[in-house]
Amino acid sequence: MRVIRSYHDVAPDDRGAAVAIGNFDGVHLGHQSVIDLARKAGATTGAPLGVLTFEPHPRAYFAPHTAAFRLMSPQARQSRLAKLGVSHLYELPFNEALAALTPEAFAHDVISAGLGLSHVVIGEDFCFGKARAGTAPDLVTYGKELGFGVTVAKLVTAQDAQISSTAIRTALSDGRPRDAATMLGHWHRLEGPVEHGEKRGRELGFPTANMHLTGLHLPKFGVYAVEVDVLTGPHAGRYTGAASLGTRPMFGENTPNLETYIFDFKGDLYGETLSVALVEYLRSEDTFDSLESFIAQMHADCDRARSILSAL
Structure with missing residues (x-):
């Protein structure tokens, strides 16, 4: 083009x-x-x-x-x-x-x-x-x-309502990515380079690809089932995973970013460009009494995301 x-x-x-x-x-x-x-x-x-x-x-x-x-x-x-x-x-x-x-x-x-x-x-x-x-x-x-x-x-209308960017933003703010996708004709995607983070996910057994989000409307904070397209580099291809969008209140952070855990993936994605499709909202951001309960919740999130994504 x-x-x-x-x-x-x-x-x-x-x-x-x-x-x-x-x-x-x-x-x-x-x-x-x-x-x-x-x-x-x-x-x-x-x-x-x-x-x-x-x-x-x-x-x-x-x-x-x-x-x-x-x-x-x-x-x-x-x-x-x-x-x-x-x-x-x-x-x-x-x-x-x-x-x-x-x-x-x-x-x-x-x-x-x-x-x-x-x-x-x-x-x-x-x-x-x-x-x-x-x-x-x-x-x-x-x-x-x-x-x-x-x-x-x-x-153009969908479900008797006019399709507009405003209506799509509202659906995303409400945690309704499937409704947004109905109007978009495709999954809503967050795209950008993978940047270095605190590497905390790796220590917990859930290494994540971190993306900073600037200048974009942010969907509802929380955990999502996602499809992931790696657009550049030796690992280019389509994957599935679970992603956390928000400020990581468990660790006292306050800058929004997207942390994506790609299922069954091994490799280095630093500097590569990812396109992360939000498929379904799983839960809101939360804090936990211990790291053990946090890890248990992440396992539950991933199990639920796998189930949802396997049905697509």
């Missing part, structure tokens, strides 16, 4: 794509339906499939001190979009200049003259341009004037 980060001086091979436009945080079923419409539009003319998005997320740009809300990092979003067959990702910097463009200027300068897009697909609630003044019908009008096609996609 080619990643283009400017709409100025775009190479000829990167012009003419049929694209879906949006933030695509989570790449949920609603996002996937918009991408599929762009795929179909491009198939009629042989145009490559693209996605037009922004970095940082406009919400983070306008409210930089707001609590972390993103479901995935830019790197995880790129990976998910590539799996969907997106060949061109236009990841434009969201900055003062872009935020100041009027709707008409955005349509002309970015979509038409800048990127030379042949067709764009947007959701019916899409807003664009300075102060979000442009609407989906406005973009249809600009497309007719400037020579690019526009498809307005209906919002």
